[in-house]
Amino acid sequence: MNGGRIGKIQASSKHIIMKRKIIMAGILAAGLLLSFAIPRFNLLDQYVQLVIMYIGINIILTLSLNLVNGYMGEFSLGHAGFMSTGAYVSSLLTVKVFSLGAGTLIFPLAVASGGIAAALLGLIVAIPSFRTRGDYLAIVTLAFNVIVKSVLENIDAVGGARGFLGMDKLTTLPWTFFWTAASIWLIRNLIYSNFGRGVLSIREDETAGELMGVNTQQVKVLVFVVSSFFAGVAGALLAHLIQYINPRSFDIIRSTEMLVMVYLGGIGSIAGSIIGAVTYTFLLELLRPLEIWRMVIMPLMLVLLMIFRPRGIMGLREFFWFVPVRDFMITKKFKGAKADAAAERD
């Protein structure tokens, strides 16, 4: 296989792969180190630390929704439902099932369980929902969001409408960093695979995708399950950060907030999801002194963005960091060839 075209291209890119690996490892190590050092030595204000953790959680949420709305081009309006599933399931695990002392130890498991519970629910929702498309799917998922909220409001075991508390503050900076990095990596991997390209074909032209051999139904369900998993993870992290959840915090407003971050950052882009989540979370905090007015300014900014940049800041584009070296080298080779040809003509 090494003799193939891509083998030749890749052989010439050894040093790029090496360099990239070193930088990636550096970023991860620095991030991990900082995430431990900041709380330990109080390098940053508590409030700033909290905002950073919000940003991490929002990045996971935005990636999760971008998978469905941006990459696949469908429209889910009910992701807060999956988020709440993750939040409640993980909280029940840390508060009710395991005694307080063990909470710290089983926290990663609790978060993963929250994600898995949300993924299972995603599977149940996906099968009937994906018989519909576009606007109809939006309505179905919206209805799902309302159902989940009503169900939670009526289960006394989780506090009903009063909400649920008793969680320890288990979401720490290192954990947030770990889950955020893991989400970015996993979702990026999925995008740059056959399944990811199948997802893109659904956005571009579902019928053509199916006729080119893509099992579109399988791809849709897979994407929805993966997406709900990460929404659940984000919910679990949030629950153990604010230590109090109630059904109202997972209503349509929360789903809308996720949509805003996706369309602000850019559809179909990992870099966009990160930028969207960071920008939105920061702005929301920066505009806090304006009190109620920020709810006027934020939407207004969104309106302007939609007019001037309808695909968001990074819409359909990607940082080269996230593009696999193979793909990147091919781009470089052929774009380079084009540039050379242009130079020759001149």
Add this chain to the structure above:
Amino acid sequence: MPLLNVTDVTHSFGGLCALSGFNLSLNPSELVGIIGPNGAGKTTLFNLITGIYRPDKGSIAFGGSELTGRRPYKITSMGIARTFQNIRLFNELTVLDNIRIAHYTGSRYSPVEALLHAGRYRAEERRIIDRSLELLAFFEMDHLSVETAGNLSYGLQRRLEIVRALATKPQLLLLDEPAAGMNTKEIDRLMEFIRWIHSEFKLTILLIEHQMRLVMNICERLVVLDFGVTIAEGTPRQIQDNQQVLESYLGPKNLELGGGLQ
């Protein structure tokens, strides 16, 4: 044994009968054209073969196995590929990705391997890129690999659509009006092109076309459809002289005035 066997297929949309009691049999490596006025049921036939529609009655067999009731992607993986009357590329994606998507069925790795970029992922991805670039190079399009498909010229888009169909490794290729929107010169080149892929890829080709010059020149056999039924079948020469065909195309009035199929 015929490669494709369409037997007694009937399909209607509400009260409108698009195809009724249609029969067609394709032998391996044949190049057959389907002609007929607009609304005769030609594209419906393609949609039935590829599984987009399910026939009300009748059966469609490919290489001995029944196609009706199968999902389109399954039918594609069995060896039938098609192009569309109005080009349907993945416009926002690169030329290379358009071709890579067509390798979906051929790749063997699980979603978990995809999520972790582990296991069979690397070797498979490498194979897919290799094959895609090879195919593009074969059609002298590899220098356009990273171009966005929607930005290509009309002619190149048509060509890419055929390359994409070939990437699924078909035995049977269905071409839906490949010459639509082309001028005489381009049609000449297209005829060469179709002849070439027909022999190079050892394909059986079924094509729908309005351009008489094209079908008369390259097809070995023609089927004429009108209002969902076959009104004539035979070699291009036989069709050219068929009274019923001339009438359905030109109307009895015009025929008296001395028209004819060119």
